[in-house]
Structure formats: C-alpha cells, structure tokens
Amino acid sequence: MSIQTEVEKALDGLRQGFQADGADLTIVSATPSEVTIQLVGNDETCWDCIVPADQLRTVVESVLRRSVSALETIDLIDPREST
Amino acid sequence: MASVVATSRRHRLTCAECSLHQYGVQPFDMARKLVYSRPADPSLLDELARDHDFVVTGVGACGSCTSGCVRDAVELEARGVPTVAIHTEVFMNSAVAHSAAFGRPDLQFVAVEHPIAAVSDDELRCRATALVDSVAAILVGVAV
Numbered sequence: 001m002s003i004q005t006e007v008e009k010a011l012d013g014l015r016q017g018f019q020a021d022g023a024d025l026t027i028v029s030a031t032p033s034e035v036t037i038q039l040v041g042n043d044e045t046c047w048d049c050i051v052p053a054d055q056l057r058t059v060v061e062s063v064l065r066r067s068v069s070a071l072e073t074i075d076l077i078d079p080r081e082s083t
Numbered sequence: 084m085a086s087v088v089a090t091s092r093r094h095r096l097t098c099a100e101c102s103l104h105q106y107g108v109q110p111f112d113m114a115r116k117l118v119y120s121r122p123a124d125p126s127l128l129d130e131l132a133r134d135h136d137f138v139v140t141g142v143g144a145c146g147s148c149t150s151g152c153v154r155d156a157v158e159l160e161a162r163g164v165p166t167v168a169i170h171t172e173v174f175m176n177s178a179v180a181h182s183a184a185f186g187r188p189d190l191q192f193v194a195v196e197h198p199i200a201a202v203s204d205d206e207l208r209c210r211a212t213a214l215v216d217s218v219a220a221i222l223v224g225v226a227v
Contacts, residue, residue, distance in 0.1 A: 020173045020197065021146050049145035051177070052120050055154075058179075062184035081162035 004030045004069070010067035011037070021049040025060070028077065032070055038069070038077040051079045098141045098169060099213045106219055120147035122154040132162035137222050141169030146201050149174040153181035156190055166190075167218050173190030186216065193217045 001009075007030050018024050022045035028036040037060055041047065051059065061074050100114070114131060116123040123131075131138055145150030152168045159166040162192050170178045172194045182190040193214050199207060 014180055015178040016147065018145050023146075046145065048120075049147055051181075053148045055150050055181070055182040055201045059150075059180050059184045063180050066183070 003032050003035070003070075006068045007035050007037075007064065010064055011060075014063060018050065021046045023047075023050055034062065034073040034075070035068075036075040036077065037072055038066075039079060042080070048081065050080075053080050088187055094137050097199065098139045098195055102199060105215060108206065116151070116155075119151050119209055120156050121151055123151075125158075128155070128162060130156050131181055132159055132164040137165040139167050139169065139218060140161070142195065142199060143168065143170030143178055144175065146177060146197045149177050149205045150198045154185060154191070157185045160190065165222050167193060167221050168219075169193050169214065171195055171199060191217060191221045193221065 004027060007027055011025050011027075013023055023041040025038060026038050026040050027030050030036075039050070039056065041050075050056070056078060057076050060076055064071055064074050071076070110208045112135070114123070114127060115215070116127065122128070138156075140152045140159070143152040152170065156166040156168040168190065170176060170192055175192060175194050178190075178192045179188075182188055182192075195210050196213060199210070202210070210225050
C-alpha cells in the first residue's frame, strides 16, 4: 500500500465530518516520512463549525501517527491560521 | 443527581430527554456553556463533578461542537464522574478521534441522526427518547 493510500485511509473516517460542515481534508504531498495535509473550504463552508485550529492539528496528528507509524513530520495547512 | 452540559436550548432538549427519567433518575440539572467549541469552564466542570453522579454532554452536531463535547467528557471522566457524549452520526468518527487524541480512547458515545438543526422539537424529543437505553447502558457499563 502506498503512503498516499495509507494516509487517505487514515483520514477517511474524519473527512465525513468536515464535509458535513462544507470543508474537507486533502493530501498536498506524502512521502514515507513526511505528509502535508490541507484544510480546504469554499464560500459555503461553515468555518465556525470546523474544529478549532489547534485542536484540529492535535487530532490529525494523533490519527496519522496511530495509523501510519513511519511518519516523522506532519504538516497541516489551515487557512484560518493565515488570516 | 445527573447533569447535562449543552450549548443551546435545542441541545439541552436532546440531552434532557436522555436523562433517564424513565429509569427514575432525578433530580437533574442542565448547564449551558457559551463557547461551544471549547471545553466548559473548569469551575463548571469542577462543580458538575462534585455535585453529580453522571453527566451527559451534547450535542456534537458540527465539527467544533463535537470537539467541545468530547473534551468536556474527557475532562469530566478525568474528574471521576461517568460521562456520556452525544453526537450526530456523521461526527462519530471525529468524536472517537478526539477522545484518542486527548487521552481517553475508552470513551463511549451515543449517536443521534444527523442533522438536528432543522428538525421540530417533537422530532428532536422522539430521536432523543430513542437514545435513553444506549446512554443508560454506557453508564452502567453494559456493552452497546
């Protein structure tokens, strides 16, 4: 199983909730040791409904580290942190 | 005494219906927190843990309120009070992920049909009443 597939599988369970709020988690890049995830949304996204940024980072890291143990670096791009 | 932590009148309605009247549980309190995406104020959590035999938190019906509900449950369990968190179905995976991320992977949750924002109070009561046995089973340690 490729690292991309492993990460996708790990995130699948979480994505349903993000999609219900009009957002999603996408994989920007993935190597055996490093992955970059991005929170994406659009004009119809309920941004206040999304898990707060600091807690989102904790949860995504927890899910990925439990499921893809070889990962050393997990980056999360959250557009809320740049505004 | 039982208690409910909720973020709105409708969420309190759902939780209150789950507060086990049919099991003879009384009295019960309802507590409201104003910031739904964060854990309740520590003083409220301390008070709930001190004065109540169990707590029901809810309702996680979006990502941020799910996060807040789970973290309330984690904090209350850490204080020694049995707690059940209610979430809509689509946020159950998020609830499980939160409980693991914040150190309580053993927490159990009860799911209610999603969404709840646009349903009538009668329908909400109906859905909530259907949850009572599941809430009770978790509180008394029966597998659900």
